[in-house]
Amino acid sequence: MTTTPSVRPIAPHVDSRRLEALARRVRVADPASAQDVTNAMTGEVLGTVPHGTPEDVAAAAVRARAVQKAWAARPVRERAAVLRRFHDLVLARQDEVLDLIQLENGKARRHAFEEIMDVTLNARYYANTAHAYLRPKKRQGVQPGLTRTWEVHHPKGLVGVISPWNYPLTLGISDALPALVAGNAVLAKPDAQTPFSALWAVELLEEAGMQPGLVQVVTGSGAELGLPIIENCDFLMFTGSTAVGRTVAAQSGQNLIDCSMELGGKNALIVLDDADVDRAVSGTVRACFSNTGQLCISMERVYVPGTLWDEFVRKFVAATGAMKLSPAIDYSGDMGSLVSQKQLDTVIRHVEDARSKGATVLTGGRHRPDLGPFFYEPTILTDVDDTMEVYAHETFGPVVSLYRVADEDEAVARANDSEYGLNFSVWTGDERRGRRVAARLQAGTVNVNDAYAAAWGSVDAPMGGMKASGLGRRHGEHGILKYTESQTIAVERVIPVGAPDGIDPARYARLVTAGLKVLKRLPGIK
Structure with missing residues (x-):
């Protein structure tokens, strides 16, 4: 890589000039406004982006709406072709965005690659299915043979997408893809800690043939910009905490716009007494510690029958203790860093509270500043009870609690004993039994003999949460039609x-x- 004194190398495929070019894609009234983005691996400043204001949000909405009508007028097949070209560009240039994801978020590269898979799966799926979902459909009329009725779908107009920091590429752009192919413009606000991955994706969409300006990215504080986004949009897609989601839902309702939300979880994994222990252990490691546990659909509670307890615990502790923590910008690490000091503080608080009240730490339980400022070991707890904060509250870090149960019924009852219902996992040697147990669980997605990727990656099926884990669904038919206004046209004939x-x-x-x-x-x- 050729460098000059003004260009600072940061990672194998990213330098300071590249970050500055991405930041310039954000338009604000005051070009001097700026906010730092932290390198999660080192704690140092990675780069800066503009600090947007409510007025900047309003101006971005005007620019997006000015482009949207022409975009909506293009045939669906042309909009779908943009997604197909975007799919190919993401695969071809993945090295650069993998660097960005690791730098912004701190995750291991193997987990960053899951974001490449997700974005390309969504792009391909909606490119191939949008026409069928969006075309006018004949419906039965009130007077068969005399009333001719159609269902027609129109784009909402401007869709707001507020995304969190834990999956900066996936959540920064995947929810926008069906909105775009449905004919909408998008006003996107990535988390202030992870803006560069989303900006990279928008750049590639424009290179793939999307009209420039159709996706406007605003950067800044969610507390400052959330309400202005709601006030300027026709639909909101929000991914974040349940506490913030309640506020966002109320604000959306006040503005009479619909919304879809994926919120928090305290997800449970159940090992049944006929499970292959080695397979279940391997899957549980992935379920609990992928993305450093900073995954809405990862597992924080594991229920194991007494007949398998000793073998499972011994092997799970050994596998977890053998994981390699690494700040390397390559595929060598099994787990990376937490994203910030705030997230580290939450993990430490939960573990130390549990330890002080009698929980046993089987492995992990230590901050690892020798690797980076926000590294924490993958941690397994037992003897956890409802006096401890970790029992019912989402940690969102590499911490899991193990619970011994008598049988399947107890495991199901305890898994369902939560205000959350996002994603659960069941491990069994009998697929039919696994499906029966899954159907008893109060969660929007349940994976049998997989951690989370099977349901998440099955983009033809809906994904979302029950109870306090969300509203609406992404993926499948609902994932695109929610971005449209349904219209019924009925023509009465003769009588x-x-x-x-x-x-x-x-x-x-x-x-x-x-x-x-x-x-x-x-x-x-x-």
């Missing part, structure tokens, strides 16, 4: 609905009553 002129209303009522009885018995009538 109106209602008594025609010149017919006695009482006689009309008798005729219709007889007709309704006949229709009930006819096959094919809904």
Whole structure:
């Protein structure tokens, strides 16, 4: 890489000039406004982006709306072609964004690559299915054969996407892809800690043929910009904590716009008594410590039957203790860093509170500043009870609590005993049994013999949370149609609905009553 004194190398595929170019994509009224972005691996300043204001949000919304109508007028196949080209560009240039993800978030590269998989899966899926989802559909009319009825979908207009820091590429752009192919513009606000990955994705979308300005990115504080985004958009997609989600839902309702949310979780993994222990151990390591545990759908509670307890615990502790923590910007590490001091403080507080109240730390439980300022060992706790903060509250870090249960019924009851219901996991040697148990669990997604990726990656099926874990769904049909306004067009032919002129209303009522009885018995009538 050729350098000059003004260019600072940061990672194998990223330098300071590249970050400055991405930051310039954000338009603000005051170009001198700036906020630092921290390198999660080192704690040093990675780069700066503009610090947007509510006025900047309003101006960005105007720019996006100015482009949206022309974009919506393009045929769906042309919009889908943009997603296909974007898919190919992400795969071809993944090294650069993998560096960005690791630098911003601190995760191991193997977990950063999951974001490449997610974005390309979503781009391909909606490129291939958008036409079928969006085309006008004939519906049964009120008077079969006489009423012709269609369901039509129009873009909402401007979709707001507020995304968190834990998956800066996936959550920064994947939810925008179906909104775009449906004909909308997007106003995106990535988390202040991780803006560069989302900006990179928008750049690639424009290179793939998306009209410039259709996706506007605003950077700044969520507390300052969240409400202005809601006030300037026609639909909101939010991913974040349940506490903030309650506020966002209330603000969306006040502005009479619909919203979809993926919120918090205290996810449970159940090992059934017929499970292959080695396979379950390997899966549980992935379930608990992928992305340094900073994953909405990762596991923080594990229920193990007494018949397998000793073997499972011994092997799980050994596998966890053997994990390699690394700040390297390559594939050598098994787990990376937490994202910030705030997240580290939460993890330390939860572990130390549990330890002080009688919990046992089987492995881990230590801050590792020798590796980087926010590193913490993968940690396994037992003897956890409801007096401890870690028992019911989301840690969002590499900490899991093990619970011994008598049988399947107890495991299901304890897994469901939570205000959250996002993603659960079941391990068994009997697939049918696994499906039966999964159906008893109060969670939006349940993986049988997998940690989280099977359900998450099955983008043809809906993904979202029950109870306090969210509203609405992403992926599948719902994941695109939520970004549209449904319209019913009905054309009445020959005879109106209602008594025609010149017919006695009482006689009309008798005729219709007889007709309704006949229709009930006819096959094919809904």
